[in-house]
Amino acid sequence: MGFDNETLSRILELQEVDKVLFSFKERLKKIPEEIENKRKEISEIENKIKKEEGEIRNMEKEIRSLYLDLQEIEDKIKKFSADLMKVKTNEEYRACLTEIESAKNRKREIEDEILEKEETLEERKKIFERFKNMVRDKIEMEKENLKKLEKEREEIPVKIKQAEDLRKRRAILVDKNALEEYERILKGRGLPAVCEILVQNEKEERKFFCGGCNSQVPFLTLDEMMRTQRTSKCHYCGRILYIKRESI
Numbered sequence: 001m002g003f004d005n006e007t008l009s010r011i012l013e014l015q016e017v018d019k020v021l022f023s024f025k026e027r028l029k030k031i032p033e034e035i036e037n038k039r040k041e042i043s044e045i046e047n048k049i050k051k052e053e054g055e056i057r058n059m060e061k062e063i064r065s066l067y068l069d070l071q072e073i074e075d076k077i078k079k080f081s082a083d084l085m086k087v088k089t090n091e092e093y094r095a096c097l098t099e100i101e102s103a104k105n106r107k108r109e110i111e112d113e114i115l116e117k118e119e120t121l122e123e124r125k126k127i128f129e130r131f132k133n134m135v136r137d138k139i140e141m142e143k144e145n146l147k148k149l150e151k152e153r154e155e156i157p158v159k160i161k162q163a164e165d166l167r168k169r170r171a172i173l174v175d176k177n178a179l180e181e182y183e184r185i186l187k188g189r190g191l192p193a194v195c196e197i198l199v200q201n202e203k204e205e206r207k208f209f210c211g212g213c214n215s216q217v218p219f220l221t222l223d224e225m226m227r228t229q230r231t232s233k234c235h236y237c238g239r240i241l242y243i244k245r246e247s248i
């Protein structure tokens with residue numbers, strides 16, 4: 001029953017590699033989603049910039065078209081003013097004056113509209129410049145992070161291969177039956193399959209717990225472990241238990 005100290009230490013070395021392998025594999029599972037999120041984050045900012053650039057261009061177009069309207073109305077005023085010299089009757093004269101008056105009103109309206117739109121545009125451009133300056137570094141940083149993630153995604157499989165090679169070399173050194181038992185527990189319970197007994201001092205009494213499932217380990221089990229210098233098993237979860245000499 002149980003493993004001697006040498007078998008235990010070889011199994012613990014094997015378990016170290018398995019922990020590393022496990023964390024690499026877990027990491028590899030998460031990377032695609034992280035890459036996806038980074039890409040989304042970057043394109044969201046870039047789209048925001050594009051959208052605002054489009055809106056600013058539209059505002060500039062509107063203003064240009066208002067200047068054309070203004071030109072047109074000024075031409076109209078000139079034409080009516082010239083007509084004024086040529087009219088024959090008072091009625092025609094009055095009609096002409098009315099046209100000039102309403103054209104002048106329209107001209108003022110357009111000028112006001114241009115002024116208002118130009119002010120709004122200028123303010124919007126300022127805000128946009130500030131926004132671009134603010135996100136420029138962020139975009140650079142996120143692109144840098146994206147590159148790192150892509151590099152990590154390429155490197156982890158290599159690291160997994162190396163760890164698997166190391167695992168093979170370590171597994172050879174472990175007694176066949178012990179290895180089988182370790183792997184069976186690992187498959188059923190996951191890491192750790194071998195765990196240290198945790199000691200808790202409560203007043204005068206010491207209590208011992210399984211480092212895997214936290215259930216209490218009877219003192220008799222401890223006593224036997226000390227006597228035989230071998231590992232034991234958790235009665236609850238079945239994991240292999242060991243205790244460090246200095247814990248006793």
Ligand SMILES: [Zn+2]
Pocket residue numbers: 210211212213214215234235236237238239
């Ligand atoms: Zn347990």
